[in-house]
Amino acid sequence: MSNQWVEVCHVDEIDEEDVIRFDHQQKTYAVYRSHNSEYFATDGLCTHEKIHLADGLVMDFVIECPKHNGRFDYRNGKALNAPACVNLKTYPVKVEGGRVLLDTQGTGA
């Protein structure tokens, strides 16, 4: 499938070591900026109970679900502890001209 790059936001609209919610065509994504200002994206809802991950806490490369403490490595979507046991899908992200772009058709790490 061909790439489908969509603009998420300006690079400064996500704080360092934080996450925002991004909705696009009936889908919700979580877009992350790490402490060293790398950008990543995953599905926006926790695989455990469909809660928006963007309300969760980012520490280093880990996002913690706001309700149930399920943790994921947002670089590769790996579920790190129960109750989360299904990995998150990830998406390629790139920065161009100060904008964060996400490939909705791409497969991440």
Next chain:
Amino acid sequence: MSQNGAMVIVGAGHAGGRAALTLREAGYAGRIVLIGDEAHLPYERPPLSKALLKGESSLQACSLFSEASFIASGIEHLSGVRVLNIDPAKHRVALDSGVSLGYTKLLLATGGQSRRLDLGGRDFTNVHYLRTFDEAITLQERLQPGSRLLVVGGGFIGLEVASTARDKGCEVTVLEAGPRLAARALPERLSEALLTLHRRMGVSIHLSAQIERFHGADRVESVQLASGERLACDVLLVGIGMQPNLQLAQQAGLAIGSGIKVDSFLQTSAPDIFAAGDVCEFQRDDGQFHRQETWRNAEAQGRLAALNMLDQRQAFSTVPGFWSDHYEFGLQTVGTLAPNAQVIERELADAGFLLLYLDAQARLQGASGWGIGNSLAKDIKLCERLIESRLVLPLEQLPDTSVSLKALLRGAHV
């Protein structure tokens, strides 16, 4: 003793289910028997009063297992079965199916049951309780647009059902015997926030309400208060707390307080018998015994008990916490809210707030707050880490929200 026995778990709720799963995930390859009196595989209870009651969830969505993962796990689930007694000396449990089962380790995750309202010995068909999936489904069917719901008990169950029922277009009245809502678990500030919100959403709330009598033949048609007021209803929900299921432990001679007493490894006073979840009474750093009726506790203790059944000897140290959702708002608490603590408030967006509870050395002990949706979650998780860190915090900076809790956690103020 009973070397050929199984890992036996009594109680197939959240804690029991999590324990069974953890045993398998931790590599235990032997026989695991999970015994429960409900017909269903273990499920999480928080959605019962919210998404499930609203008709926006399902048993499958609340379940700890998918059907496939359950089959793959090879765990034996005895549903609709009761344990009659435990023989700790012989390491055996007797089931009402007539079977006697040997165990190498036994976990009591027997949970509790809804405290019953005194109805003067009468049986009414429209009086509901909410603790199980089946009860949630029955209540869901009864709550129709325009139904008059009367809730007895202004605690979390009653108020979450009130919130869901308003969303479904019911008329809702809440009766609370005490002077404020959810007083056992919440600081006054949060009780007030709940009261204001529910009243704004059209719920009629009576505090310090005393029920004098129930009118009606086979259904409660109205409730008479000591104040003289008479409130008509179609559906009555009772949410006045729960009572832990202690009979088995009592009969087996285990140490009992307000729950089944355990040591820091969640082991009861009997060898090879553990307890977890709502029924488990454990000792915290402060030396006090606690029992917790929360999702978080069921999850953490179910998991830890399983690891200790495998002789991992891990001490229970999870910081307690809970959440509750009402309309578009959520409240969350973490740690201990001691009455003698110094309390500092941080104002948040959309009329939200976070109360920080500090000890005499300015270390965080607990936090409780209120906000739109899950907006509080990041701060509460940072508070949990601050509690664990035992960092001494700069009191004068705490009310200032331009100083982030993350910065404080990383010692940026030093």
